Ligand SMILES: Nc1ncnc2c1ncn2[C@@H]1O[C@H](COP(=O)(O)OP(=O)(O)O)[C@@H](O)[C@H]1O
């Protein structure tokens with residue numbers, strides 16, 4: 001069992017786009033009274049900042065300098081969590097599919113991963129946190145007390161993302177959205193640094209045919225069992 005952390009255990013929720021990570025992390029964090037850390041939003045904030053600064057996705061020197069000068073923070077706004085880049089609320093701008101694809105490219109660069117790795121470890125070190133992402137259970141916190149790998153079929157994840165985009169008035173078709181989900185999966189799984197993959201000790205959950213509530217019940221029960229066992233199960 002890892003040493004008892006000051007504020008509770010560390011929960012990692014990794015998985016591909018549209019699996020339900022953000023939805024479940026928010027709900028589980030509320031149930032447990034834990035802090036929700038959306039690491040994807042951090043990578044998206046870097047991508048948005050790089051785009052604005054005209055820094056190319058393969059300009060490692062420029063990206064390293066950008067990350068050194070970039071303060072990414074989260075601010076609670078009632079039920080929602082705002083994402084700030086150097087104090088500016090970028091919560092909406094980082095959520096477009098254009099930024100999502102650019103993020104997938106930029107997040108493959110080692111200087112970006114190293115900079116955000118250090119930030120994420122500082123944010124979660126004391127425990128009492130749930131981090132969602134691609135490499136939390138494998139790279140950021142390999143000793144996390146509870147790890148989930150949340151997935152669903154590409155078709156179901158594309159359908160979910162399609163409904164989400166349509167609700168925001170974005171006019172992508174279902175077929176286009178499924179194709180983009182698959183493209184992002186391939187980029188995230190195939191990169192050299194911190195690829196998307198299931199940690200050996202992660203609890204796999206396929207949410208294709210499960211409701212958000214069903215996934216939440218499963219996750220909450222698993223975490224409470226681990227807490228009762230004193231962390232590592
Ligand atoms: N199990 C589920 N069943 C149906 N819809 C879901 C499920 N999980 C998530 N969703 C919906 O799918 C969309 C993407 O979920 P999100 O939590 O953003 O996934 P991720 O963070 O893994 O990309 C959201 O609109 C969410 O409400």
Ligand SMILES: Nc1ccn([C@@H]2O[C@H](COP(=O)(O)OP(=O)(O)O)[C@@H](O)[C@H]2O)c(=O)n1
Pocket residue numbers: 016017018019021022039040041043044100103104105107108132133134135136184188
């Ligand atoms: N821990 C993480 C989180 C996100 N990312 C990258 O950031 C992109 C956007 O992450 P996200 O979680 O916001 O994307 P969705 O899963 O919400 O679609 C992903 O496609 C990954 O390329 C990463 O490399 N490592």
